Amino acid sequence: MAKQTFAIVDCNSFYSSCERLFRPELREKPVIVLSNNDGCAISVSPEAKALGIKMGGPFFEMKDLIQKHKISVFSSNYTLYGDISSRVMSLLSNFTPELTIYSIDEAFLDFTSLTHFDLNHYAHHIKNYIETYTGIPISIGLGPTKVLSKMANHIVKKNRQIGVFSLIDENIREEILKDFPIEDVWGIGRKSALKLKAHGIRTARDFRDYKNDKIIQAILTKTGRKIQDEIRGISCIELTDMESKKVIASTRSFGTSIYSKSELKEAVASYITQAAEKMRKQNNLCLVLSAYIRTSHFNESFYCGQSSYTFTEATSNTLEMIKAGNEIVEKVFKAGVPYKKAGIFLFDMVPTNQKQLDLLSEKPDTTSNDNLMKLMDKINSRYGKQTIKSGACGTKSYWAMLSDYKSPNYTTSWNELPKVS
DNA sequence: TCTGGGGTCCTAGGACCC
DNA sequence: TCTGGGGTCCTAGGACCC
Structure with missing residues:
Protein backbone atom coordinates (compact mmCIF):
# COMPACT_ATOMS: atom_id res chain seq x y z
CA MET A 1 0.00 0.00 0.00
CA ALA A 2 1.14 3.52 -0.72
CA LYS A 3 2.52 5.49 2.17
CA GLN A 4 -0.24 7.36 3.88
CA THR A 5 -0.26 10.83 5.41
CA PHE A 6 -2.75 12.35 7.80
CA ALA A 7 -3.42 15.67 9.45
CA ILE A 8 -5.43 16.09 12.61
CA VAL A 9 -7.04 19.47 13.03
CA ASP A 10 -8.06 20.37 16.54
CA CYS A 11 -9.85 23.55 17.65
CA ASN A 12 -8.13 25.22 20.59
CA SER A 13 -10.27 25.24 23.79
CA PHE A 14 -13.18 24.92 21.42
CA TYR A 15 -16.15 25.81 23.63
CA SER A 16 -14.33 28.75 25.20
CA SER A 17 -13.33 29.96 21.74
CA CYS A 18 -16.97 29.77 20.59
CA GLU A 19 -18.10 31.87 23.53
CA ARG A 20 -15.39 34.46 22.86
CA LEU A 21 -16.41 34.76 19.23
CA PHE A 22 -19.38 36.93 20.14
CA ARG A 23 -17.75 38.58 23.12
CA PRO A 24 -14.57 40.07 21.65
CA GLU A 25 -13.82 41.87 24.90
CA LEU A 26 -13.02 38.43 26.33
CA ARG A 27 -10.15 37.75 23.93
CA GLU A 28 -6.97 36.88 25.82
CA LYS A 29 -9.06 36.86 29.00
CA PRO A 30 -9.66 33.79 31.18
CA VAL A 31 -12.83 31.93 30.17
CA ILE A 32 -14.31 28.60 31.21
CA VAL A 33 -17.31 26.59 30.05
CA LEU A 34 -19.20 24.31 32.43
CA SER A 35 -20.62 20.84 31.85
CA ASN A 36 -24.34 20.19 31.89
CA ASN A 37 -25.92 21.12 35.16
CA ASP A 38 -23.04 23.55 35.76
CA GLY A 39 -21.17 20.66 37.35
CA CYS A 40 -17.56 21.01 36.31
CA ALA A 41 -15.26 22.84 33.90
CA ILE A 42 -15.09 21.14 30.50
CA SER A 43 -13.35 23.86 28.53
CA VAL A 44 -10.64 26.06 29.99
CA SER A 45 -8.94 28.84 28.05
CA PRO A 46 -5.14 28.97 28.36
CA GLU A 47 -5.46 32.14 30.47
CA ALA A 48 -7.79 30.37 32.91
CA LYS A 49 -5.51 27.35 33.00
CA ALA A 50 -2.59 29.61 33.91
CA LEU A 51 -4.63 30.82 36.90
CA GLY A 52 -4.94 27.28 38.19
CA ILE A 53 -8.33 26.18 36.81
CA LYS A 54 -8.25 22.47 36.14
CA MET A 55 -10.04 20.81 33.26
CA GLY A 56 -12.74 18.59 34.72
CA GLY A 57 -12.57 20.21 38.15
CA PRO A 58 -15.85 20.72 40.03
CA PHE A 59 -17.29 24.21 39.67
CA PHE A 60 -18.08 24.75 43.36
CA GLU A 61 -14.43 24.22 44.26
CA MET A 62 -13.22 26.95 41.91
CA LYS A 63 -15.66 29.68 42.83
CA ASP A 64 -13.13 31.60 44.93
CA LEU A 65 -10.57 31.56 42.16
CA ILE A 66 -13.17 32.68 39.65
CA GLN A 67 -14.19 35.64 41.76
CA LYS A 68 -10.66 36.62 42.59
CA HIS A 69 -9.45 36.68 38.99
CA LYS A 70 -12.74 37.73 37.34
CA ILE A 71 -12.85 34.60 35.20
CA SER A 72 -15.77 34.55 32.76
CA VAL A 73 -18.04 31.55 33.24
CA PHE A 74 -20.46 30.02 30.71
CA SER A 75 -22.93 27.16 30.94
CA SER A 76 -22.59 24.90 27.94
CA ASN A 77 -24.49 25.95 24.83
CA TYR A 78 -24.34 22.96 22.51
CA THR A 79 -26.59 24.55 19.93
CA LEU A 80 -23.98 27.26 19.42
CA TYR A 81 -20.98 24.88 19.47
CA GLY A 82 -22.65 22.49 17.04
CA ASP A 83 -23.32 25.29 14.59
CA ILE A 84 -19.79 26.72 14.76
CA SER A 85 -18.38 23.21 14.44
CA SER A 86 -20.27 22.54 11.22
CA ARG A 87 -18.90 25.79 9.75
CA VAL A 88 -15.32 24.77 10.59
CA MET A 89 -15.83 21.25 9.23
CA SER A 90 -17.40 22.40 6.02
CA LEU A 91 -14.47 24.74 5.33
CA LEU A 92 -11.97 22.00 6.18
CA SER A 93 -13.58 19.66 3.67
CA ASN A 94 -12.34 21.96 0.90
CA PHE A 95 -8.74 21.09 1.71
CA THR A 96 -8.81 17.31 1.42
CA PRO A 97 -10.40 14.57 -0.66
CA GLU A 98 -11.31 12.80 2.58
CA LEU A 99 -12.38 14.43 5.81
CA THR A 100 -13.28 12.32 8.84
CA ILE A 101 -14.99 14.23 11.60
CA TYR A 102 -13.76 12.68 14.80
CA SER A 103 -15.49 14.84 17.40
CA ILE A 104 -17.20 18.20 17.66
CA ASP A 105 -13.81 19.95 17.54
CA GLU A 106 -11.51 17.54 15.70
CA ALA A 107 -11.17 16.11 12.23
CA PHE A 108 -8.68 13.95 10.35
CA LEU A 109 -7.70 15.07 6.86
CA ASP A 110 -6.29 12.46 4.53
CA PHE A 111 -3.30 14.00 2.73
CA THR A 112 -2.12 10.75 1.11
CA SER A 113 -2.80 12.00 -2.39
CA LEU A 114 -1.28 15.42 -1.66
CA THR A 115 2.26 14.43 -0.71
CA HIS A 116 3.71 16.37 -3.64
CA PHE A 117 2.70 19.53 -1.75
CA ASP A 118 4.81 21.13 0.93
CA LEU A 119 2.42 19.85 3.59
CA ASN A 120 3.82 21.98 6.38
CA HIS A 121 3.18 25.04 4.34
CA TYR A 122 -0.23 23.77 3.29
CA ALA A 123 -1.20 23.15 6.93
CA HIS A 124 -0.19 26.70 7.88
CA HIS A 125 -2.35 27.97 5.06
CA ILE A 126 -5.35 25.94 6.33
CA LYS A 127 -4.79 27.25 9.84
CA ASN A 128 -4.80 30.86 8.69
CA TYR A 129 -7.80 30.29 6.48
CA ILE A 130 -9.95 28.69 9.21
CA GLU A 131 -8.97 31.34 11.73
CA THR A 132 -9.76 34.15 9.32
CA TYR A 133 -13.14 32.84 8.19
CA THR A 134 -14.48 31.36 11.44
CA GLY A 135 -12.54 33.14 14.19
CA ILE A 136 -11.74 29.78 15.80
CA PRO A 137 -8.03 29.14 16.47
CA ILE A 138 -6.82 25.65 15.52
CA SER A 139 -3.76 23.42 15.86
CA ILE A 140 -2.60 20.92 13.25
CA GLY A 141 -0.51 17.76 13.62
CA LEU A 142 0.89 15.82 10.65
CA GLY A 143 2.06 12.22 10.47
CA PRO A 144 2.12 9.00 8.47
CA THR A 145 -0.52 7.46 10.75
CA LYS A 146 -3.38 8.81 12.84
CA VAL A 147 -1.60 8.08 16.12
CA LEU A 148 1.56 9.88 14.95
CA SER A 149 -0.46 12.87 13.75
CA LYS A 150 -2.14 13.02 17.17
CA MET A 151 1.31 12.95 18.76
CA ALA A 152 2.41 15.81 16.51
CA ASN A 153 -0.68 17.71 17.58
CA HIS A 154 0.21 17.06 21.20
CA ILE A 155 3.53 18.82 20.58
CA VAL A 156 1.63 21.85 19.23
CA LYS A 157 -0.52 21.96 22.34
CA LYS A 158 2.61 22.29 24.46
CA ASN A 159 3.86 25.18 22.30
CA ARG A 160 0.76 26.90 20.93
CA GLN A 161 2.69 29.53 19.02
CA ILE A 162 4.06 26.99 16.51
CA GLY A 163 0.53 26.16 15.32
CA VAL A 164 1.58 23.22 13.15
CA PHE A 165 3.93 20.31 13.79
CA SER A 166 4.90 17.36 11.62
CA LEU A 167 6.20 13.90 12.42
CA ILE A 168 6.49 12.89 8.78
CA ASP A 169 10.27 13.26 8.75
CA GLU A 170 11.92 10.20 10.26
CA ASN A 171 14.78 12.05 11.94
CA ILE A 172 12.41 14.42 13.69
CA ARG A 173 10.25 11.46 14.66
CA GLU A 174 13.19 9.68 16.26
CA GLU A 175 14.05 12.82 18.21
CA ILE A 176 10.48 13.35 19.50
CA LEU A 177 9.59 9.73 20.24
CA LYS A 178 12.48 9.17 22.58
CA ASP A 179 11.15 11.71 25.08
CA PHE A 180 7.43 11.28 24.43
CA PRO A 181 5.79 9.97 27.65
CA ILE A 182 3.84 6.78 27.03
CA GLU A 183 0.79 8.09 28.91
CA ASP A 184 0.46 10.97 26.43
CA VAL A 185 0.03 8.63 23.46
CA TRP A 186 -3.48 8.70 22.00
CA GLY A 187 -5.35 5.61 23.17
CA ILE A 188 -3.06 4.87 26.12
CA GLY A 189 -4.91 5.84 29.28
CA ARG A 190 -3.84 5.73 32.91
CA LYS A 191 -4.40 2.01 33.42
CA SER A 192 -2.63 0.97 30.23
CA ALA A 193 0.30 3.29 30.95
CA LEU A 194 0.79 1.64 34.34
CA LYS A 195 0.80 -1.81 32.79
CA LEU A 196 3.33 -0.77 30.16
CA LYS A 197 5.59 0.85 32.73
CA ALA A 198 5.58 -2.43 34.65
CA HIS A 199 7.27 -3.86 31.55
CA GLY A 200 9.81 -1.04 31.44
CA ILE A 201 8.04 0.90 28.69
CA ARG A 202 8.13 4.60 29.54
CA THR A 203 8.24 6.41 26.22
CA ALA A 204 6.67 6.10 22.79
CA ARG A 205 10.03 4.87 21.51
CA ASP A 206 10.22 2.14 24.16
CA PHE A 207 6.74 1.05 23.09
CA ARG A 208 7.55 1.10 19.39
CA ASP A 209 10.72 -0.97 19.88
CA TYR A 210 9.25 -3.51 22.34
CA LYS A 211 9.69 -6.79 20.56
CA ASN A 212 7.16 -9.10 22.20
CA ASP A 213 3.87 -8.42 20.44
CA LYS A 214 2.13 -11.21 22.32
CA ILE A 215 2.63 -9.48 25.66
CA ILE A 216 1.21 -6.25 24.28
CA GLN A 217 -1.79 -8.13 22.93
CA ALA A 218 -2.28 -9.78 26.30
CA ILE A 219 -2.13 -6.62 28.41
CA LEU A 220 -3.64 -4.03 26.03
CA THR A 221 -5.75 -6.22 23.70
CA LYS A 222 -5.95 -5.75 19.97
CA THR A 223 -6.47 -2.02 20.38
CA GLY A 224 -3.07 -1.61 22.02
CA ARG A 225 -1.35 -3.63 19.33
CA LYS A 226 -2.79 -1.35 16.67
CA ILE A 227 -1.50 1.72 18.49
CA GLN A 228 1.93 0.12 18.62
CA ASP A 229 1.88 -0.54 14.87
CA GLU A 230 0.77 3.02 14.21
CA ILE A 231 3.74 4.36 16.16
CA ARG A 232 5.89 2.12 13.96
CA GLY A 233 4.48 3.98 10.98
CA ILE A 234 2.02 1.32 9.87
CA SER A 235 -1.39 2.88 9.40
CA CYS A 236 -4.06 0.47 10.68
CA ILE A 237 -6.64 2.42 12.66
CA GLU A 238 -9.79 2.95 10.64
CA LEU A 239 -12.33 5.31 12.08
CA THR A 240 -15.85 4.07 11.86
CA ASP A 241 -18.38 6.19 10.10
CA MET A 242 -19.57 8.51 12.84
CA GLU A 243 -22.69 9.52 10.93
CA SER A 244 -24.74 6.63 12.19
CA LYS A 245 -24.59 5.72 15.87
CA LYS A 246 -24.86 2.15 17.06
CA VAL A 247 -26.12 3.25 20.44
CA GLY A 394 -44.56 17.09 31.86
CA THR A 395 -44.64 20.84 31.70
CA LYS A 396 -42.92 22.01 34.86
CA SER A 397 -39.67 20.05 34.75
CA TYR A 398 -38.76 20.34 38.43
CA TRP A 399 -35.89 18.07 37.55
CA ALA A 400 -34.44 20.33 34.85
CA MET A 401 -30.72 20.87 34.99
CA LEU A 402 -29.01 24.03 36.12
CA SER A 403 -27.76 26.33 33.40
CA ASP A 404 -27.20 29.65 35.09
CA TYR A 405 -24.59 31.12 32.77
CA LYS A 406 -25.79 30.26 29.29
CA SER A 407 -24.98 32.51 26.35
CA PRO A 408 -27.57 33.30 23.64
CA ASN A 409 -27.95 31.10 20.55
CA TYR A 410 -26.28 33.79 18.46
CA THR A 411 -26.21 31.84 15.23
CA THR A 412 -29.32 29.67 15.27
CA SER A 413 -32.15 31.80 16.66
CA TRP A 414 -33.52 34.98 15.10
CA ASN A 415 -34.43 36.29 18.54
CA GLU A 416 -30.93 35.91 19.85
CA LEU A 417 -28.82 37.41 17.09
CA PRO A 418 -25.87 39.41 18.35
CA LYS A 419 -26.52 43.15 18.42
CA VAL A 420 -24.10 45.56 16.80
CA SER A 421 -24.01 49.13 17.97
C1' DT B 1 -25.63 22.91 48.96
C1' DC B 2 -22.80 21.94 44.54
C1' DT B 3 -18.69 16.62 40.98
C1' DG B 4 -21.10 16.02 32.75
C1' DG B 5 -22.62 13.47 28.74
C1' DG B 6 -22.14 10.58 24.65
C1' DG B 7 -19.72 7.50 22.23
C1' DT B 8 -16.42 3.16 20.54
C1' DC B 9 -14.02 -1.22 20.80
C1' DC B 10 -12.65 -5.42 23.01
C1' DT B 11 -12.76 -9.64 25.91
C1' DA B 12 -13.95 -13.04 29.46
C1' DG B 13 -17.18 -15.93 30.75
C1' DG B 14 -21.85 -17.87 30.96
C1' DA B 15 -25.57 -20.27 28.45
C1' DC B 16 -26.66 -23.39 25.25
C1' DC B 17 -26.18 -26.91 21.65
C1' DC B 18 -24.34 -31.13 19.64
C1' DT C 1 -23.71 -42.62 38.41
C1' DC C 2 -19.94 -40.61 36.23
C1' DT C 3 -17.75 -38.15 32.52
C1' DG C 4 -16.12 -34.51 27.49
C1' DG C 5 -14.94 -31.12 24.31
C1' DG C 6 -15.86 -27.89 20.79
C1' DG C 7 -18.46 -24.33 18.90
C1' DT C 8 -21.47 -20.15 18.84
C1' DC C 9 -23.88 -16.44 20.62
C1' DC C 10 -24.76 -13.02 23.97
C1' DT C 11 -23.81 -9.82 27.71
C1' DA C 12 -21.56 -7.21 31.27
C1' DG C 13 -17.93 -4.64 32.19
C1' DG C 14 -13.38 -2.46 31.36
C1' DA C 15 -10.78 0.94 29.05
C1' DC C 16 -10.42 4.74 26.36
C1' DC C 17 -11.69 9.17 23.87
C1' DC C 18 -13.51 14.08 23.46
Missing part, protein backbone atom coordinates in the same frame (compact mmCIF):
# COMPACT_ATOMS: atom_id res chain seq x y z
CA ILE A 248 -27.99 6.42 21.25
CA ALA A 249 -27.95 7.63 24.81
CA SER A 250 -29.65 10.44 26.63
CA THR A 251 -28.73 10.88 30.27
CA ARG A 252 -28.86 13.85 32.63
CA SER A 253 -28.20 14.77 36.21
CA PHE A 254 -31.02 16.68 37.89
CA GLY A 255 -30.64 20.21 39.23
CA THR A 256 -31.94 18.90 42.55
CA SER A 257 -32.67 15.48 44.07
CA ILE A 258 -36.08 14.14 43.20
CA TYR A 259 -38.14 11.56 45.06
CA SER A 260 -41.35 11.20 43.13
CA LYS A 261 -42.08 8.44 40.67
CA SER A 262 -44.16 10.65 38.42
CA GLU A 263 -41.37 13.19 38.03
CA LEU A 264 -38.91 10.44 37.19
CA LYS A 265 -41.30 9.22 34.53
CA GLU A 266 -41.44 12.72 33.08
CA ALA A 267 -37.66 12.97 32.99
CA VAL A 268 -37.32 9.56 31.35
CA ALA A 269 -40.04 10.46 28.82
CA SER A 270 -38.14 13.64 27.92
CA TYR A 271 -34.87 11.77 27.39
CA ILE A 272 -36.66 9.20 25.26
CA THR A 273 -38.19 11.99 23.18
CA GLN A 274 -34.77 13.47 22.50
CA ALA A 275 -33.10 10.14 21.70
CA ALA A 276 -35.96 8.96 19.47
CA GLU A 277 -35.75 12.14 17.44
CA LYS A 278 -32.01 11.62 16.95
CA MET A 279 -32.65 8.04 15.93
CA ARG A 280 -35.28 9.00 13.35
CA LYS A 281 -32.85 11.51 11.92
CA GLN A 282 -30.40 8.74 11.14
CA ASN A 283 -33.24 6.60 9.74
CA ASN A 284 -33.06 3.85 12.32
CA LEU A 285 -35.41 1.84 14.45
CA CYS A 286 -34.42 0.22 17.72
CA LEU A 287 -35.38 -3.08 19.22
CA VAL A 288 -34.25 -2.48 22.79
CA LEU A 289 -34.69 0.46 25.13
CA SER A 290 -32.98 0.46 28.49
CA ALA A 291 -33.36 3.00 31.26
CA TYR A 292 -31.90 3.67 34.68
CA ILE A 293 -32.56 5.96 37.62
CA ARG A 294 -29.90 6.51 40.22
CA THR A 295 -28.64 8.48 43.19
CA SER A 296 -25.46 10.56 43.18
CA HIS A 297 -22.18 8.65 43.09
CA PHE A 298 -21.24 10.71 46.12
CA ASN A 299 -24.16 9.38 48.11
CA GLU A 300 -22.96 6.77 50.62
CA SER A 301 -25.92 4.49 49.93
CA PHE A 302 -25.70 4.40 46.17
CA TYR A 303 -28.70 2.97 44.36
CA CYS A 304 -29.14 2.37 40.66
CA GLY A 305 -32.29 0.77 39.29
CA GLN A 306 -31.91 -0.34 35.70
CA SER A 307 -33.86 -2.50 33.30
CA SER A 308 -34.49 -2.92 29.61
CA TYR A 309 -37.45 -3.46 27.37
CA THR A 310 -37.48 -5.38 24.09
CA PHE A 311 -40.08 -4.35 21.56
CA THR A 312 -41.85 -7.04 19.58
CA GLU A 313 -41.05 -5.01 16.48
CA ALA A 314 -38.25 -2.48 16.01
CA THR A 315 -39.65 1.00 16.52
CA SER A 316 -38.87 4.70 16.46
CA ASN A 317 -42.24 5.75 17.76
CA THR A 318 -41.79 8.12 20.67
CA LEU A 319 -45.16 7.33 22.21
CA GLU A 320 -44.60 3.59 22.21
CA MET A 321 -41.10 4.10 23.60
CA ILE A 322 -42.36 6.34 26.40
CA LYS A 323 -44.75 3.56 27.45
CA ALA A 324 -41.80 1.21 27.70
CA GLY A 325 -39.90 3.83 29.73
CA ASN A 326 -42.80 4.16 32.14
CA GLU A 327 -42.86 0.42 32.66
CA ILE A 328 -39.19 0.39 33.52
CA VAL A 329 -39.50 3.22 36.03
CA GLU A 330 -42.51 1.46 37.55
CA LYS A 331 -40.38 -1.68 37.93
CA VAL A 332 -37.15 -0.28 39.40
CA PHE A 333 -38.45 2.66 41.45
CA LYS A 334 -37.89 2.56 45.20
CA ALA A 335 -39.61 5.07 47.48
CA GLY A 336 -37.59 7.44 49.66
CA VAL A 337 -34.49 7.42 47.48
CA PRO A 338 -32.94 10.78 46.47
CA TYR A 339 -32.59 10.34 42.72
CA LYS A 340 -30.02 12.58 41.07
CA LYS A 341 -29.76 11.21 37.58
CA ALA A 342 -31.64 9.21 34.99
CA GLY A 343 -30.80 8.01 31.53
CA ILE A 344 -31.94 5.91 28.63
CA PHE A 345 -30.17 3.95 25.89
CA LEU A 346 -31.42 2.74 22.53
CA PHE A 347 -29.82 -0.49 21.32
CA ASP A 348 -30.02 -2.92 18.41
CA MET A 349 -30.60 -0.34 15.76
CA VAL A 350 -31.70 -1.33 12.26
CA PRO A 351 -32.25 0.84 9.20
CA THR A 352 -35.88 1.89 8.81
CA ASN A 353 -36.17 0.22 5.42
CA GLN A 354 -35.05 -3.15 6.78
CA LYS A 355 -37.80 -3.44 9.32
CA GLN A 356 -38.64 -7.06 10.08
CA LEU A 357 -42.33 -7.46 10.66
CA ASP A 358 -43.31 -9.49 13.62
CA LEU A 359 -45.34 -12.31 12.17
CA LEU A 360 -47.04 -13.21 15.40
CA SER A 361 -48.46 -9.86 16.35
CA GLU A 362 -51.58 -8.61 14.72
CA LYS A 363 -50.85 -5.01 15.35
CA PRO A 364 -52.88 -2.30 13.75
CA ASP A 365 -51.24 -0.47 10.90
CA THR A 366 -48.63 1.90 12.33
CA THR A 367 -48.55 4.28 9.39
CA SER A 368 -50.62 6.93 11.13
CA ASN A 369 -48.25 6.94 14.09
CA ASP A 370 -45.24 7.16 11.80
CA ASN A 371 -46.80 10.14 10.10
CA LEU A 372 -47.41 11.74 13.46
CA MET A 373 -43.71 11.38 14.29
CA LYS A 374 -42.72 12.89 10.96
CA LEU A 375 -45.01 15.83 11.57
CA MET A 376 -43.65 16.34 15.09
CA ASP A 377 -40.07 16.33 13.83
CA LYS A 378 -40.95 18.80 11.13
CA ILE A 379 -42.65 21.23 13.50
CA ASN A 380 -39.86 21.00 16.06
CA SER A 381 -37.17 21.54 13.49
CA ARG A 382 -38.96 24.57 12.11
CA TYR A 383 -40.20 26.23 15.29
CA GLY A 384 -37.55 25.11 17.74
CA LYS A 385 -36.89 22.16 20.03
CA GLN A 386 -39.83 20.89 22.04
CA THR A 387 -42.40 23.09 20.37
CA ILE A 388 -44.62 20.04 20.56
CA LYS A 389 -44.01 16.94 22.63
CA SER A 390 -45.89 14.23 24.44
CA GLY A 391 -47.78 15.29 27.56
CA ALA A 392 -45.89 12.52 29.35
CA CYS A 393 -42.82 14.75 29.44
